Amino acid sequence: MAVAESAGLGPVLAFGLVGVFGVGAQWLAWRLRMPAIVFMLVAGLIAGPATGLLDPARDFGDLLGPLIALAVAVILFEGGFSLDLHRLGDAKSGVARLVFIGAPLGWLLSTLALVWGAGLSWESATVFGGIMVVTGPTVIAPLLRTAKLARRPARLLQWEAIVNDPIGALAAVLAFEVVITARSNLPMGEAISHLALGILFAAAIGGLVGWGIARAFCRGLVPEFMKVPVLFATLLATFALTDSVLHESGLLAVTVMGLVIGNADLPSYEELRRFKEHATVLLVSGVFILLAANIQIDQIAALDWHAFVFVALVVLVARPLTVLISLIGSSLPRNERLLIALTGPRGVVLVAVAGLFGQRLAEAGVIDGVRIGPLAFVLVLITVIVHGFTLAPLARRLGLASVDKPGLLIVGGSRFTTALAEVLTRAEVPVLITDPNPAHLIRPRANGIKTFYGDILGEAAEDTVELMSYSTLLAATDNDAYNTLVATDLAPEFGRDKVWQLPRQKDDRERHALPTQLGGRRFGDGRTLQGWEDRLAEGWRFRVTRITEEYGLPEWRAKRPRAEPLMVVSPKGDLRFVTDPEALKVEPGGRIISLLPPEAVEEEVTANANAGEKPSGQPGPAARIP
Template identity: 25%
Template sequence: MTHLADQIILLLAALLLISVFSTKFSTRFGMPALVLFIAAGMVLSHFIYFNNVALTQLAGIFALVVILFEGGMQTSMKDIRPVMKPALSLATLGVLVTTAVIGVFAKFILGVPWAESFLIGAIVGSTDAAAVFSVLGGKNIDKRLTSTLEAESGSNDPMAVFLTVSLIEWVQHPDTAVWSLVLSFFWEMGVGLLIGIGVGKLAVYLINRINLDSTGLYPVLAIGFAILTYGASAMIHSSGLLAVYVMGLVLGNSELMYHRTIMNFNHGFAWMMQIAMFILLGLLVFPQELAAVAWQGLLLSVILMVVARPAGVFLSLLFTRFSLREKTLISWAGLRGAIPIVLATYPLLAGLPHGRLFFNVVFFVVLTSAVIQGTTISPLALRLRLVGQEPQSQPSLMELVALGKTDSEFNHIGIEQHMPIAGRQIAEIGLPEDILFTAIIRNKSIVTPHGSTVIEPGDTVYVLSPKSKREEMRDIFRSGKGRAAETNISSV
């Protein structure tokens, strides 16, 4: 049993490393990373039999909680406030129109009853923010467009979940009253919104006032509040995903202690959850079953991309100031991702007769949408002349360093008695021009370094230096004992 556990751990490590390195290829080819994660799961399905739909759905929902929380924290209210109305129109009317159009075509393509055909439309009705911005990242697209897509992607998931659950109930209980579904919609969205705001404000209050022993516990506390938000909302049958996204918005747009620490943790954790979720979803797919629905899936995917999504966008934005070119890009940028595949597990668990068919078709639609649209969004934006010539607003120094988008890095070094710089003034050290002392922590206080500042044992010195000069920087702190001091040198 121990040997089996060791093998599983080794396999997980290999999958994690391969998935991380694969993101470099996805960025180069303009393809969402989810495609490569799913592909890894599908390859593994040849060697590992996995058919636990309930576990996959649980992992998917947990991953979505983390992803939506991280997305909410990264969303600036200042940016989305001007586009809130069109974004909400896309998230509601747009999803309804997409559901209706796909439902009509699915009825004749798949030969299923009307209620089940509209269920297919509801499942593929929402877009995926992570997929969209993984291919738009770094492009100087009009901020109004990217903010609209961001707000739409964060707020249309609850609508798709509501429609999916409601249509499954309608399939299982055809006598369900329509008015009860309408009341359920307002309850889910309204209460989910209130819980998100309430728990968000409570989290801000506690994070700013509680004194934890380690700064590493603050991101864990924030994630705990996000999970609490979803759980509390789900228990009273309101929209947990909407509540989590709103809670993230409240935290991300508030004065918050350790804001950067929480953001960095969330970003990495969200990536881990995406990798785990899509590999599990890939394991749940049997490639031979995909081949059996290839033409239906491809036809529905094309209809979604060139008919259903554009219809939803153009109707939703009918009375807005978006130009034809902007509406065209918004239509094409409606990539499908995590939510549709997770929602496709609902009919399976509900025991619907066509549950496996729905899952395979939706999986095919998401995969083709990500590959075809993902690789063509950037060229289309260029062709539509929606990519500006001027650079976007400059990110902060800490953002550049934290995201690894610069050749420089921050290091913090604990000063010990035996180090050659201990007890010396900074001016006497002879620092190279491109190595800079930025701050000194001494007795829980911050000291601004000047030429006359003396480096004392017990100090923690923060150093900004080029990555190529890492060894030269470390040589400054090394004692005659060789590399003994390196254990106190670590990157920020």
């Protein structure tokens, strides 16, 4: 152990350790449904300052700075690539205000909070204040999924974070260059002209490279299997070229490059999007672990009450004032403005860029530059914890979040899906039926089921359907190919275990079988839509039964031996279709959605009529829906 501590782990073993800690922290956060950045912060502090197992400066040496810089470049490219201007919809005006008014105002107020709250010098505060414009898309996204926000405030928060990422880095570049110029003998006019030329050069190069890549991909000049490698290599080369002209201007170049490519309507967009998402998860994990592990114990110990005053000023004063002033005169209702004003978690880009500039300020002679890194960690930790636990209840209090249980999104209107939606509604499960054919929605609309007319994969659905309100998807149209397309396309959105599809015609034949990565999960023992329709035409009916301690699964099987279980609703509201009736398990408090044969339906109707009740589908008082 002493040999390992003195000699270090070495780059290869250190890389492996960073990967295990980073990805492991993200997985644990997913399992516990909490913001991943908190777990990555704890993991990095344990691996670094707490145990000394990982020392990035020792284990990576001179490679540490370039590695972090390249990783941040890829993360910012992902942010620009994700900014599809066509998807902003009614949030476009609000996003523009938060960027053009909010970013400069936030820079000013953050700088004042750093000077008066944290006690930083004006030089360090100006640089760090520019970085604090960033609100962290890697943190906002999981928070929005958990809180189930309404569409417009969710978009405002998401796109503000994406757009302001490179703006914060650029603001830091501007402030840093001014500080360095003020400490050198270089004339201010010459320094400003050099800075302006560098920024214009970076933006132009990023735009031209993005346009060139998009044109090459559209014209088929790059084969499919080489598109991701070509994109990645071009991204790194663009960053290196522009960064050699002006430090950190490469971040602006790759963001512009991503913005151009992301809005070029490329046919390979999904493949590229998935690649950059996977790469970003790995890089975000790695960067955060490295930066957390690189924090020194004495730097953390040096933080006093000023750090918490600074965070309080940012959360309670700077952020609310920035948003409320920026949105004056906008059409946004007051509850949406208030929610956005009170939501501003910071993320990995803030920590990464702050760490870089803090070190460079210290090297340039700004003594308190070393405090920027620890202050950034404190800000990220507190804002993520505060907003992680308060966003959902605050949104519900303001009427901007779904309070319903997890619902079912059904693609395809028919007699079968209408009957299923009716019984689920009776079980207090939210249901939405969508179909591109208006004739297929006549029956569900007549029965009071919520519907959406249009293609669920189209832009109109993105602007209208609140996907966050539904946890499970069922593709059940009369077109097997369309069902497969919907299930495949929306699987990343819902999770593959939550996407179901009616079995296809000839699905069991080898000649017609599809790869496992296409389509959704099957259920119903191979029964197609026509098979379910025939069942209903024969007189079979859906019923919902609540399982209790007294009336368990054995009693239900004995009472209804011919019933065919279709779905289970857990006590928490989670939905799952039944793939194997013999292995069916239902916890007390859960509900079974099943099909009853005609004779059982008649017996139930007769029994209810003799008792003077309407058919409820329940076997007795112990099994009624609460």
